[in-house]
Amino acid sequence: MAMPQTVYYSAPEVKIGAASGSSVDLSEFAKSAVLTRQADALESSSMASRDRFYQAGMNSNQFVVTFNQSYEAAEVYATIAPLVGTQCYVECTPVDGTAVGATNPKFSLTNTYLEAMDVLAANLGELGEVQLTFTGGTYAAATS
Numbered sequence: 001m002a003m004p005q006t007v008y009y010s011a012p013e014v015k016i017g018a019a020s021g022s023s024v025d026l027s028e029f030a031k032s033a034v035l036t037r038q039a040d041a042l043e044s045s046s047m048a049s050r051d052r053f054y055q056a057g058m059n060s061n062q063f064v065v066t067f068n069q070s071y072e073a074a075e076v077y078a079t080i081a082p083l084v085g086t087q088c089y090v091e092c093t094p095v096d097g098t099a100v101g102a103t104n105p106k107f108s109l110t111n112t113y114l115e116a117m118d119v120l121a122a123n124l125g126e127l128g129e130v131q132l133t134f135t136g137g138t139y140a141a142a143t144s
Helices: 076-083
Strands: 013-017 030-036 039-043 054-059 062-068 086-093 106-114 129-135 138-142
Touching (some): 076 086
Antiparallel strands (some): 013 086, 030 062, 062 129, 106 129
């Protein structure tokens, strides 16, 4: 079986803030990051059709990230807590420390909404983590 010719080491850069100019690089705390670009499916079938057809409706983008929790100044809690209940900005690239380009595009959501944050999620003998879900917002991808 042939191996893929191009693969990448998953070590994303993750930046979050009220706006792009005030975003904080939280990459060193990120455990996982998933940015989903989605267009709602609107049915456009007609009575004359035997098949269902769909067309794109509104975008329903989402960014889910899991961080190792930190309560130090300018780290996870201090950066995220003020953003709960607001529209904010998230940005990520597939590989941290690598220039943005065709093989390392920058993905962002502007005016994405953070509804909630678990301020404490602890299990005995485990590192503290926090999972955040940002919903909606304007999706963009850049290669320069």
